[in-house]
Amino acid sequence: MSDLAKTVIIEAHGGSEVLKLVERPVGDPQAGEVKIRHKAVGLNFIDVYQRSGLYPMALPHALGMEAAGIVEAVGAGVTHLKEGDRVAYAAQPPGAYTEARVMPAAQVCPLPDAISFEEGAAMMLKGLTAHYLFRRTTEIKRGDRVLFHAAAGGVGLIACQWARSEGIELIGTAGSDAKCALALAHGATHCINYSTEDFTAQTREITGGTGVDVVMDSIGAATFEGSLDCLRPLGMMISFGNASGPVPPVSLATLAGKGSLKITRPTLFTHIADHDTCQTMARELFDKVTAGDVTIRIDQRFALEEISKAHDALEARATTGSTILTLD
Missing domain, CATH: 3.40.50.720 (NAD(P)-binding Rossmann-like Domain)
Structure with missing residues (x-):
């Protein structure tokens, strides 16, 4: 398998036209990191804020804050995940708009078999947000x-x-x-x-x-x-x-x-900064979904290559429920 991954980056802040699809090397996880092959990626308003410059970032930078996939490798010191695990996350740093990535492992969460990759990618940032709104604020x-x-x-x-x-x-x-x-x-x-x-x-x-x-x-x-x-x-x-x-x-x-x-x-990332807290919040969210209390509705799907179109739809308030980016 190639170590190159299609990745959406920005080299300047601006409208959806600044979103650029490139191929970048993935690399291997270092201590405290994990390598994930994505199956689906979530789309959120924070992505728009980062792209536009409302939340400035050092450029160039990859975008995207949540995804779901399979662990391909773990770095030293990572004990809550292993190769082959199904996982989902909403976490810093941005970079989820990609086929595969290496990232810090602390906020990457084991995904129950009863929840699909698409649901996992659609629910983490939004669902953990709902969690802190109702239970932690x-x-x-x-x-x-x-x-x-x-x-x-x-x-x-x-x-x-x-x-x-x-x-x-x-x-x-x-x-x-x-x-x-x-x-x-x-x-x-x-x-x-x-x-x-x-x-x-x-x-x-x-x-x-x-x-x-x-x-x-x-x-x-x-x-x-x-x-x-x-x-x-x-x-x-x-x-x-x-x-x-x-x-x-x-x-x-x-x-x-x-x-x-x-x-x-508040921001989600303050609430999930602690590893144990993040993992507990994720388990409670997954319990809501597996119990049938919460159903994750995915109303829009775009290919990674359609990222500009996806951002335009989100900004135009032309979406309902969750939006995901699909990967081959």
């Missing part, structure tokens, strides 16, 4: 109310199901009636079409004027102010993405005036 109890933006997206459909499985009332937002129907079918209690309705007013109406306990917002600039107005006093705003652009600076006095609100800006 603030206490969310059965009966609590959560407002979740982009509820028909990759993280959103997992979040809808997660909430349903734990008795949490999830109010979703989405950009069309069809997307709202999808979110409702996956467990959202309500879904607001933000293209035709004022999501803040609708959320207040649904909650009888009380507001929600938690807002989970990956949209950013376009929804931030309205999201704060959806919270009950002492509520928690979790801003975990910037799909519409970064959130402008906010005065702490604003949080006081709107009811002593709390706000946090």
